[in-house]
Amino acid sequence: MSDSGHKTRQRRTIGAPLRPGFAFRLAMRESRHGLRRIGVYVASITLGVGALVSIHSFRDDFARSVQEEADVLMGANARLSGDVVPGPEIEEVLDSLRDAGAGVARVTTASSMILAPSTESVRLLQVRGIDPGYPFYGDVVTEPEGAWGQHLEPGQVLVDPAVLTQFGVDIGDSLTVGTLTLQIAGTVDDLPTDVAFQTAIGPRVHMSQETLEAAELIGFGSLARHEVFLEIPDENERRAIRDRYDELFQTSDVTFRTAEEQAQSLSNGVRFLGRFLALVGLAALLLGGVGVASAIHVYIREKRASIAVLRCLGAGQGTAFLAYLSQAALLGLIGAASGVVLGVALQEVMPIVLRGVLPVEVTTRISVTSVGAGLGIGIWVAVVFALIPLLQVRDVPPLAALRQDFEPPRRRFDPLRLGAWTLLGASVLSLCAYEAPNVELGLAFALSLAVAGAAIASVGVGLMFVTRRYFPSRASYPVRQGVSNLFRPQNQTISVTLALGFGAFVIGTIVQVEGALRDDLTVSFGSGRPNLLLFDIQTDQLEGIRSLLPLDVRGESETSPIVTSRIASINGIEPDSLRSNPDPAARPEAWALRREYRNTYRSYVGRAEELVSGRWWDGTAGSEDGIEVDAGELPRVSLEIDVAESLRVGLGDTITWNVSGARIPTVITSLRSVDWGQLEPNFFAILEPGVLESAPQNIVMVARIEDPQARARVQRALVGAFPNVSALDFSRVQEAIDAVLSKVRQAVAFLGGFSALAGIIVLIGALATSRMQRLREGALLRTLGARQSQVMTVLFAEYLALGSIATASGLILAVVAAALLMPNVFEIDYTLRPLPILTIWGVVVCLTVLTGLVSSRDLLRRPPLPVLREASE
Amino acid sequence: MGESEAAEVSACGDTSGCEQAAVRAKARVERTRNVMMIVAEGLKKSYTSGGRPLPVLQSLDLSIEADSFVSIVGPSGSGKTTLLGLLAGLDEPTSGRVLLDGEDIFSFSEDGRAAFRAERVGFVFQTFHLLPTLTALENVLVPLELRGEGNEARGSAVSLLERVGLGGRLDHFPSQLSGGEQQRVALARAFSNRPKILFADEPTGNLDHETGASIVEMLEHLNQEANTTLVLVTHDLALAERADRILTLGGGRVVEDRPGEGSG
Numbered sequence A: 001m002s003d004s005g006h007k008t009r010q011r012r013t014i015g016a017p018l019r020p021g022f023a024f025r026l027a028m029r030e031s032r033h034g035l036r037r038i039g040v041y042v043a044s045i046t047l048g049v050g051a052l053v054s055i056h057s058f059r060d061d062f063a064r065s066v067q068e069e070a071d072v073l074m075g076a077n078a079r080l081s082g083d084v085v086p087g088p089e090i091e092e093v094l095d096s097l098r099d100a101g102a103g104v105a106r107v108t109t110a111s112s113m114i115l116a117p118s119t120e121s122v123r124l125l126q127v128r129g130i131d132p133g134y135p136f137y138g139d140v141v142t143e144p145e146g147a148w149g150q151h152l153e154p155g156q157v158l159v160d161p162a163v164l165t166q167f168g169v170d171i172g173d174s175l176t177v178g179t180l181t182l183q184i185a186g187t188v189d190d191l192p193t194d195v196a197f198q199t200a201i202g203p204r205v206h207m208s209q210e211t212l213e214a215a216e217l218i219g220f221g222s223l224a225r226h227e228v229f230l231e232i233p234d235e236n237e238r239r240a241i242r243d244r245y246d247e248l249f250q251t252s253d254v255t256f257r258t259a260e261e262q263a264q265s266l267s268n269g270v271r272f273l274g275r276f277l278a279l280v281g282l283a284a285l286l287l288g289g290v291g292v293a294s295a296i297h298v299y300i301r302e303k304r305a306s307i308a309v310l311r312c313l314g315a316g317q318g319t320a321f322l323a324y325l326s327q328a329a330l331l332g333l334i335g336a337a338s339g340v341v342l343g344v345a346l347q348e349v350m351p352i353v354l355r356g357v358l359p360v361e362v363t364t365r366i367s368v369t370s371v372g373a374g375l376g377i378g379i380w381v382a383v384v385f386a387l388i389p390l391l392q393v394r395d396v397p398p399l400a401a402l403r404q405d406f407e408p409p410r411r412r413f414d415p416l417r418l419g420a421w422t423l424l425g426a427s428v429l430s431l432c433a434y435e436a437p438n439v440e441l442g443l444a445f446a447l448s449l450a451v452a453g454a455a456i457a458s459v460g461v462g463l464m465f466v467t468r469r470y471f472p473s474r475a476s477y478p479v480r481q482g483v484s485n486l487f488r489p490q491n492q493t494i495s496v497t498l499a500l501g502f503g504a505f506v507i508g509t510i511v512q513v514e515g516a517l518r519d520d521l522t523v524s525f526g527s528g529r530p531n532l533l534l535f536d537i538q539t540d541q542l543e544g545i546r547s548l549l550p551l552d553v554r555g556e557s558e559t560s561p562i563v564t565s566r567i568a569s570i571n572g573i574e575p576d577s578l579r580s581n582p583d584p585a586a587r588p589e590a591w592a593l594r595r596e597y598r599n600t601y602r603s604y605v606g607r608a609e610e611l612v613s614g615r616w617w618d619g620t621a622g623s624e625d626g627i628e629v630d631a632g633e634l635p636r637v638s639l640e641i642d643v644a645e646s647l648r649v650g651l652g653d654t655i656t657w658n659v660s661g662a663r664i665p666t667v668i669t670s671l672r673s674v675d676w677g678q679l680e681p682n683f684f685a686i687l688e689p690g691v692l693e694s695a696p697q698n699i700v701m702v703a704r705i706e707d708p709q710a711r712a713r714v715q716r717a718l719v720g721a722f723p724n725v726s727a728l729d730f731s732r733v734q735e736a737i738d739a740v741l742s743k744v745r746q747a748v749a750f751l752g753g754f755s756a757l758a759g760i761i762v763l764i765g766a767l768a769t770s771r772m773q774r775l776r777e778g779a780l781l782r783t784l785g786a787r788q789s790q791v792m793t794v795l796f797a798e799y800l801a802l803g804s805i806a807t808a809s810g811l812i813l814a815v816v817a818a819a820l821l822m823p824n825v826f827e828i829d830y831t832l833r834p835l836p837i838l839t840i841w842g843v844v845v846c847l848t849v850l851t852g853l854v855s856s857r858d859l860l861r862r863p864p865l866p867v868l869r870e871a872s873e
Numbered sequence B: 001m002g003e004s005e006a007a008e009v010s011a012c013g014d015t016s017g018c019e020q021a022a023v024r025a026k027a028r029v030e031r032t033r034n035v036m037m038i039v040a041e042g043l044k045k046s047y048t049s050g051g052r053p054l055p056v057l058q059s060l061d062l063s064i065e066a067d068s069f070v071s072i073v074g075p076s077g078s079g080k081t082t083l084l085g086l087l088a089g090l091d092e093p094t095s096g097r098v099l100l101d102g103e104d105i106f107s108f109s110e111d112g113r114a115a116f117r118a119e120r121v122g123f124v125f126q127t128f129h130l131l132p133t134l135t136a137l138e139n140v141l142v143p144l145e146l147r148g149e150g151n152e153a154r155g156s157a158v159s160l161l162e163r164v165g166l167g168g169r170l171d172h173f174p175s176q177l178s179g180g181e182q183q184r185v186a187l188a189r190a191f192s193n194r195p196k197i198l199f200a201d202e203p204t205g206n207l208d209h210e211t212g213a214s215i216v217e218m219l220e221h222l223n224q225e226a227n228t229t230l231v232l233v234t235h236d237l238a239l240a241e242r243a244d245r246i247l248t249l250g251g252g253r254v255v256e257d258r259p260g261e262g263s264g
């Protein structure tokens, strides 16, 4: 270190070689005293490293466990899946596989209205027709034991436990499924193929393929998922199947997936999530770094006299610097090592806590790389953050030993200082890039951290200024003294503001966004909006269904016909040729070309739609332009604007639809934007009336039935009269979304709590660092005759002001962030919610005051003289 | 109390002076018999250092009459600071008691002692000990504000600062003042609550002789004007001589007790 390159005059007169050995010994001796105080900061390094190590290790554990259990997770070695019944070519492939000795089992899943006659309740559930043999791997846990297989018996079903609670029925009761009445033979408590929460979101009724067919649930155009599970233990064989049939699978719209691939994507998902969590850990660690920097700053200031004496006794700048640098490294080492211990402990606990949520039994193994990385990162962060304040050591002149307040002229340009800052910036950037799911996200995260940090700090400085300037001078003396303590020399108000403010910022932003999302949901489901969606209605059933609705809503129910179509060509070019267009800007996206479109025809623009470009059938112009396209003899179509972009088409282009074999060419004459968030039947393509009326179609109906009981009655009547029709009660959807939101809230509470914890640790560190000053001032006040209650008031006022400024800085920023996020990211109008903001403020301030008072309790107990002696050492 | 009388008598050199001194002392004793401001009885203080008890004060007895000016001298480590701290109730003795203005201060709680200090005691330290976040004026106001009379007392605080020659530096922070100036602020602060007793522990220790002398002069001045009992610890024998009475500590006891120049 030091400016050994250019020997200055001063250096020569001191004549000081670098003495690392002495520096280390000195560091050890010095660390006996005083370092313990700033050692509290070690805890924030510990917390961050602990989080990183546990998240990294758990990620590895999870990926390994999932890979080991890959076959069990799929229940097979590979799977074919698609939205249509496998065609004859696929059937041929399956036959040949079966001949070659592979196990083949189909599973068909559809949604259907199910009625429990004994309790008269109706729900939309998933029904699964299952072939014998499935699952090929893993054990199914049932109640009663060993009941798996019962579902293959005619007239019998197994259900997920949630079905029993939702219907209020028991094993042995019956369910009406389509045209059949079936008996519940037992519950499926654990299907090894289930990923977390699956049964909570969509409870299922398991039956044989034959029963499902006999129930006549799957009519024309109804949604069902068709899967074929394959038992092909030989990996090479599986690969051969993919190579051989890849083309066929693509054109038949089926997906072939091996168990390993599924496991891989599962652990990728968790990896992604884990990386986000790691970023939170990293943020805590960086906060710890800020704490370390601030503590070292104070420490060096306190040690000025000792450093100066060392210099007088002949230690060089380099030696002195090294002595204190090694103390910072020692702190980092202690923090990181205890962080590793914490992380490994958490790693062991995590599978136990998450059992039931995870799809597999996760076994833990200490990961050398995770531990090594945690250790390295912890020490590095401590050292890199300490570097900047440590550079002051060089600037302590020997003269300072003689005259305490001697300040050398500050260097105007200091390459080392610049270097230290650069190193810090580069370290933060690379750590973020390393921990984040991808580099861009990492850099964005680092940038937002920097912006948030700078913003919180400047709001904090602003609040401090305002407080100082406008604090009422008539307030009682202890209160004023407490507030003015925020400005004492070497105060740590800004670093505490940064730490606590950051926590408050994270919690504040999330709470507001979550609250706004929730309110928005309530509006979506609110009055005037449809709350019942009926689908898969056949044309001839429409009148009958209308008659089931209460009289007052019959007129208001809206129907939309749905005509299932595929794209046959665009401007006369077939999808295959379109797909091979070498220019990506002109090549339509594959999903948009391949998908099955559910188109409709109608004469008006829907409630959730806005005509953007071109003209509607009646000549109404779009909001951005009203270009008129002459379609000539061809029927006109209106496309949703994003899908048009994906198809690389615009006004005037021709799309030919394949509707059950018939080719229907249409010309795009308008583009619409659609608010998909609104619960309305929305469509990519709307044709003008008069074209599709005779095409095969089914109908969607939305209605609003205010009274929940009337709504339930309609659904019951439907199951009886029209088993093929499904009803979606939006209040159930809302419940499901609420359930998901509350999971989100738990996660948020955890993250918020974590950042608050990191903030509190930095606070404790700051208080410990300034303890001496506080002790001295307290003793002094007592010498001057202050009563304990007065000293207490001083402290209380100080912590209250500190907590308020810190929290307010974070929360002000949180309000700004939410106001920016809501309209731009979530497309929701922002309204300030004062209550949660004030609550957070109250809680964090209480925590601050409490922490402060607890850490200062011995201030009140010890007699003043010994304190003063100690403090003036 | 007869002790100090005896000391005075024994310390005087020539007979006539001695007679005079004896008469004067007698008169003062008469005048102040019932107004011993500070009485220490059997005061003991020992620290434990390295597991072993380290006696600093060994059964020390002492009384100081009201309005007098007493210096305490003694070699470094003899326990001067310790004694002063105990007399002011800033620390607790191992045994023994201290009466200040007739009240046994260690029968009070720490809070009670604080209240007592707020009313009747002032203290000046060698290292000034100003509150760094407060201006000179605010520092002087602290003892008054602690008694809840900050606003009315502002004028007297300003005039105290003027008296110590800092009328122009009211709004300066301690870091903007020289050592001598800081000590003068500390002095003004010590007098701001019109204490009956003022303890000063080497108030001139960090200052040059001249500045130190002017500080002591101010102390004396304020002492006489406000009728304050002044106890001064110092290494500067010339300054110590200005007192009415000079006590010398050694080996945990008072080894010498003699009148100073001030007594004449």
Ligand SMILES: Nc1ncnc2c1ncn2[C@@H]1O[C@H](COP(=O)(O)OP(=O)(O)OP(=O)(O)O)[C@@H](O)[C@H]1O
Pocket (backbone or CB within 6 Å): A866, A869, B047, B048, B049, B054, B056, B074, B075, B076, B077, B078, B079, B080, B081, B082, B083
């Ligand atoms: N907390 C303590 N623990 C152990 N010994 C102590 C402690 N405080 C003071 N002493 C010892 O008590 C003795 C008296 O100290 P004191 O500060 O009263 O001396 P002093 O007469 O004021 O000295 P000086 O003139 O150098 O200021 C010294 O020997 C000192 O080492």
Ligand SMILES: [Mg+2]
Pocket (backbone or CB within 6 Å): B080, B081, B082
């Ligand atoms: Mg002393």
